Amino acid sequence: MEPLAEFLSGISPGRLFEDPRSVQSNVYFFFLGVFTIAFVVGLVFSIGADRIARGHRVHRALFYRYGAWAAWLGGTGIALVGLRYANVPMFSKRVWSLLDLLVLLTVVGHFTWYRLKHYPAEIENYREQERLRRFVPTPRRARKRR
Numbered sequence: 001m002e003p004l005a006e007f008l009s010g011i012s013p014g015r016l017f018e019d020p021r022s023v024q025s026n027v028y029f030f031f032l033g034v035f036t037i038a039f040v041v042g043l044v045f046s047i048g049a050d051r052i053a054r055g056h057r058v059h060r061a062l063f064y065r066y067g068a069w070a071a072w073l074g075g076t077g078i079a080l081v082g083l084r085y086a087n088v089p090m091f092s093k094r095v096w097s098l099l100d101l102l103v104l105l106t107v108v109g110h111f112t113w114y115r116l117k118h119y120p121a122e123i124e125n126y127r128e129q130e131r132l133r134r135f136v137p138t139p140r141r142a143r144k145r146r
Contacts, residue, residue, distance in 0.1 A: 031097055032081045038104055039074025042067045058119075058126045066111050073104045 045052065045067025053060035077100045084097070 028081050028084055028097070031077065031101065034101065034104070035074045035077030035081065037074070038070045039078060042070030042072070042074055046071055056126075058122050066107065069107045070104070073100060073107065076100055077104070 045063045047067075049060045049063035049067060052063055077097065080096050080100060
């Protein structure tokens with residue numbers, strides 16, 4: 001029963017909103033790792049979207065959109081953890097770190113939802129447009145009469 005009480009006291013609102021001066025937990029190293037991975041992967045995807053997608057416009061849009069989100073949220077998380085270790089006084093760095101992690105997980109959830117619901121229809125539409133572009137001849141322009 002004591003471990004449960006200790007866990008519940010660790011996530012209580014009073015503990016989340018206090019701003020201690022020294023770092024007491026190694027959980028921030030885990031947060032830093034997650035945010036760094038999100039930042040690096042997001043930068044690679046958003047900057048190199050054209051190269052990674054190889055001309056596929058649907059994939060290029062996905063890489064750019066979700067890469068930008070991941071890069072911004074990862075960079076914000078790195079800054080928050082850095083402020084935590086620098087002991088900068090700020091309104092509850094714990095809450096900001098948790099909110100940033102929750103938003104990052106929300107973006108991952110949105111990508112999963114998009115991938116399952118909308119992506120198949122967009123890919124089918126893209127393939128049909130590419131098929132028409134390749135095999136249906138385009139009309140020539142009418143020549144000007146003299």
